[in-house]
Structures are given as structure tokens and as C-alpha cells.
Amino acid sequence: MSAARAVPPALDREVRTRSAARFAHPALLLAGIVLVALNMRACLAAVSPMVAEIQRTFGLSATASGLITTVPVLFQGVGAPLTPRLTRRFGTERVVLGAVLALGAGVLLRVLPSVAALYAGCVVIGVAIAVLNVSMPGLVKREFPHKAAMMTGVYSTTMLVGATMAAALSVPLERALGGGWRASLGAWSVLALVAAVAWLPQVLRARQERTAPVRVAGPVAPPKPVGSPWRSALAWQISVFMGVSSLLVYTLVAWMPTILADHGMPRGEAGLVFAFSNLVQVVGAFLVPLLAGRMTRQRGLALAMAGLNGAGVLWLLLAPVSGAWFSAAVLGLAQGGSLGLGLAFIVLRTDSVPGAARLGGMSQAVGYLVAAAGPVGAGALHQLTGGWDVTLVVLLALAAVAAVAGWGAGRDRTV
Template sequence: MIKVTPSLARQNIVLILGMLLIATTLRVTFTGAAPLLDAIRSDYGLSTAQTGLLTTLPLLAFALVSPLAAGIARRIGIERSLLLALLLICAGIALRSLPVPALLFTGTAVIGCGIALGNVLLPGLIKRDFAGQVAKLTGAYSLTMGAAAALGSALVVPLALSGFGWRGALLALMAFPLLALLFWLPQMRKQHMPATLTASGGLHNRGIWRSSLAWQVTLFLGLNSLIYYVIIGWLPAILQSYGYSEAQAGSLHGLLQLATAAPGILIPLILHRLRDQRYIAVLVALMCAVGTVGLWLLPSQAILWTLIFGFGSGATMILGLTFIGLRASSAHQAAALSGMAQSVGYLLAACGPPLMGSLHDTLGDWHLPLLLCALLSALMAAFGAYAGRDQEISAR
């Protein structure tokens, strides 16, 4: 029986608090810019395509950097890698706030690289240090990530209008990574060797791409990323096409982000009682389908459909991240699987919004894009039925 000393308990509390504060930086510094895109476009005279690049760049960075994260952690250690992630996010925020158009895009890409490291490595850290509490801690950091994103979206416009301007409002978002840095620095005193994630990392990195279970987890999480970023990117335009005002559409956009955070409270409590997660994976994926079909067929009830879709998408993300820890046989394999899932997922996410936008421009309405999102949600449910089985990826 392992005795937990008060000192060890305090160390775990500081570690968990540091993890949760890192989680607050992994969405707000990206999505917090969305309410200010019109102001940025007007100030710099950007085209619609150039403005859209500010949304696509971080997703491309996620896709490109995610497969490298496990290797970086193997070389310098997972604690130092997460410190590097926070420093990159801070540097990117500073760069994009400078009055130089090129640095706006450079800083946005740097932020994406930092977020990618954090996205990939947090599940590996949870697997290593809290293997018996994967679902609970995944839910907790998903909740804090969503809550911080909603808070950031609510604050940036008032800050910009109060005299700070859009640059000052975006610079204010640095408060999130700076606070996380303050609480993460104590982890640098730990003497974890870089090989903590296991010495067979290269084998895991290669083998993970040949595992059918790894692909099932990857596509479950990846399709959710695609659908989520389509809806989060186009929901205001969809609602305005159905007669909602800009203010109403903006309010529902914020409600969507809150709805995605809510499952962080409920889902871990349910997962704790389940031997496998097949049925709940199918259920929450189908909630995304119901939400998108509802927006198409009965847009007058958009609040209901936004809540259903947001809860389903948020729950799917928590399940997908939990699967990374539950299906992996080691901490390094969890990091490698996380890199694979998030690389594929964000590559799909980067393609989704422009593709659906092009379909809208061609057809003149949002019916087909919403129908495609519903069909992709049904496909996601099928992958969830396989990914939710109680088994691990082979360690070979």
C-alpha cells in the first residue's frame, strides 16, 4: 500500500492546478480573436481570404506540430515541453499585437505551435501521473479550457471598445499563459528524465499509425474537430441567413462555447461507472447530428439546437481525449496517439470551414453543409462504437 504524505499531496495539487491553468490557454488565445476579426480586417484592409487565414493558420500549425510533440517531450522532458508551449503562446500573443501586418500572421502561427504542444502532451502527462483518474482530469481540463474560451470571447470586445483597441484586447489574453507559467515553474524542479515517457518512443511513434484502434480513436476525435470548427466558424452566418440579428447570432455563438464546456462536469461522473464507452460515444456523436439537422429544419429553435450540438461536441471531445489515455498502454504511447489524433483531426478541421463555405457560396444556402455535418456526425458515431471498446493498443 502506498502512503500519500502531505508533501506529496501538496505536490499533486500544484501539478493539477498547473495542468488546469495550461488548459485555459489552449483555446482562448485562438478563439478569443474571432469576435475582433472585423476590426482587424478593417484596420489592416485585409481581404476575406486573408482574414480567414487567421482562423486556418493555427489549425494548420496544430496539424504540423502535433506529430512532433511526443519526440520533443522524449528529448527534453514533458515538463519542459509544456513550459516551451507556454513561452511560445506568450511570444505569439506579443508578436500579433504589434502594429505590423506580417507579425499578425506570424504571431498567430506561433500561438498555434504552442497550443499544439499543450494539446498533445497534457493527455500523456495525465496518463503518466494520474493513470487511475484519466476521465476525471480530462473532464476537468476540458471544462476549464471551454470556460476560459467563453470568458475570453466575452471580454475582448468590451476591452477593445473601452480604449484598448483590438491589439490591447488581444494582448490582454496573455494573462492566461502568464498565470499558467507562474504555477508551472515549480515543476521544473522535478528530476524527471527526458526518457520518462519510455525509451521505446520511436517504436510507439511508428507503430501507432498501423493500429486500427488508434485510427478509430483518431477519426472519432478528428471528425468532431472538423464538425466543431465548421459550426463554430459559420454559426453566426448561418443564423443571420435565417433572420437572426448580428447581436443574437453573437450571443448564440457564445452560448455554443459554454455548452461545449458543460460536459466536463457530467461526462467524467458517467465514465467512472462504465466498463466501456461505446454507447455513450454513439449517443453524444448523434447529438451533434440532431443539432445540425435541427438548425436546418427548424432554425426558429436555434437555442435548443445550439445547446444540443454544443453539449454533444464537447462530450465527444472529452471522450476522444479520454480514449487517448484509456486505449494507450503507456504514457509515451498516449502522447504518440494524441499527436496522431490531433494532427489528423486539425488537418480535417482546417479543410472543413473553407469547404463548407464554398458549398454555401455555390448553392446560396446552408442546407447541404448542415446535412453533410449531420452525416459526418453519424460516421463519427460509428467510429465511436469501435473506439469505445474496453481494450488497449498493442505495446509492440
């Protein structure tokens, strides 16, 4: 038997190029982004309706139960600065795949019959989400350079849809699967697996593109060095805007139904008001990045989001029951819009993919560490004062801080 004939270089290059092209279809990329984004909030929102059952299962105190939702937020802040280094070493596609698989593993770890496993799963989930939070803006900027703001709206909206879906389905899943809270929460690992399978073509495409030789027609300018965003005033303004906006979201996610119930609203109605607010967030998360992408400066948009946050909190302070539905609508629009605008700032205020990754790492590290203090601080103020008025006044002041930071972040400059 004669030895196999060597493949001509030109034919080998054509085969690799065609192989990469098979996985480069925009529909495959869009499906992958949407399915990954669905996972980025679902496993956090799914646990909220189950906290009381988890507490009873392990005999946890109220403080220890609160850590089930606080630990992932904290570790989103801790994990965010590590992501740019990972993407430089392994490539964005492989890092996203690894983060989605880690997310699914964290979901399964969280439902094992051990308190240590419960909190370890929360840590893994937080770090995995941090990696995805930082990777996605740079990937969107690279793959959709002329539609980055629009695609930011698509995936930020999808994140909120995933959260709403998870919160709504957790209890029905518990009943349908018949395995208690563990079966309900563990089921979300299937969504992570589906997202990993949908993302695999992007990993294969990136691998083919790395092995394919590249012909250069002329001299290539050296890549522009990317400086540290930690020394940039603009980067700090973006980070503060994201941090304070996230603090407002997480604080009201933790306490808004309780605030309404403490003022006399039936708990069932308070839950409906809260669900309505989450639904309206989807509208803000989709529309605001679209508007941001059509503007050279987003100062007015940032002020509008901060102003709506302040108006919603003020109405909650002045008319907590009679104005609850109005507050929910205003806060939902402001919170979803602030999330979308913060993510849009990452792609609009940078001029390179590595720059977007570094700014994303910084802004989300600062943002989630600040946000993690919100629910705990609000609970402490409530316990200290015996009411919610002081807490809501502090949130009003923080909305003003977000307005100042957003005014700076909305300038037509790059980090």
C-alpha cells in the same frame, strides 16, 4: 579557511528528495494544469470578435481574414506529431513550460504592426497549442493513473471556460485598455505568463527527481516498446472520431451565427444563441469524460455524442430560427462531450505514458488537419449553392461517420 566538508551521500539524497517533495503537492500540480488549460483556447477565441477590426486595420480580404482563425488550427495539426519526440528528449514538464511561454510570445507577435507578424504569431500559437494538446493527456495519465478520465474532464472543461471567458471579455478589454484590438489581444499574454509561473514548480520537481538517485530492490523489467499508432486500426478510429467531431465544432463556430442571421434571426439574438451553445459545451466536456472513466467500453457514449451532433444539425436544417435555442443546447452538449470523450480515448486506449503521447500526436494531427477544412469547405459550399441546406446535409453525413468511428474507438482495447 578550511575547504568545505563534502555532504554525505545519504544526506545529499535526503535533501534532494525533500526539495522535490516541496513541489509535488497535488494542489500545485492541479493549479498548474488548470492555468495551462485556460490558455489552450483563450487566445483563439479572443480573436474572433476582433477579426473585422483586424481586417480594416490591414486592408485584408475576406479570405485573408479567414486565415487568422484557420492558420492556428492548421499548425495544430502540423505540430502535433513533433511533440512525443520533444517530450522524450526534454521531459514533459519542460516541454509544457516552453509551449506556454511560446504561446505568450505568439500572442504578442500577433499584435505587432505588420501583416507578416500577424500570421507568424498565428503559426507560433498553433504550434504551441499543438504541443500542449499532445503533452497534457500523457501527463494526466502519469500523474493521475486512477483518475485520468476525471482529470481529463477537468482540463477539457477548463479549456472551454477559457475560450468562453476570452470571447466574452475581448470587446470589454478593448474599451477598458483603450488600445484597440492590439491591446485587447495582447493582454492574453499575461495569462500565459501567469500559467508559466504556476507551472515552474513542476519543472523544478522534475529536475530534482532526475538528479536524485533511485534504489531498486530487485530486478527491473525492461520497458515495453511502444509501437507506431499509425499502423493501428484502433488509433485511426480514434483519430477519425476526433477529426470529424472537431470539424463539426469549427464549422459551426465559424458559421452558426451567420446561418441563423441568413434565415432572418436578428444578429444580436444569433450571437446570444451561439454564446449559449458555447456555455453548454462546458457541461458536456466535464460530464462525458467522467462517464467514460466508469465504463470499460464507451461505444454507447460515442454513439450518443454523434447522435446528438446529428440531431442538432438536423434541427438547425429543419427549424433554424424557431428551433435555434434547442439546436444550440443539443449541439453544445454534443460538441463539448465529443471533445472530452476524444481526449479520454487517448488515456483509456493506451497502457503507457509514451503510448498516450504518441496516440495524442497522431489523433490530434489528423484531427486538426481534418477540422481546418470544415469552415473553408462550408463557406465554399454556401457560395456554390447560395444557401446552407447542402452544407448542413454534409454535416449530417459526417456525424454518421463519427458514429461509425466512435463505435470502433469505444472498444475495450489498447493501441
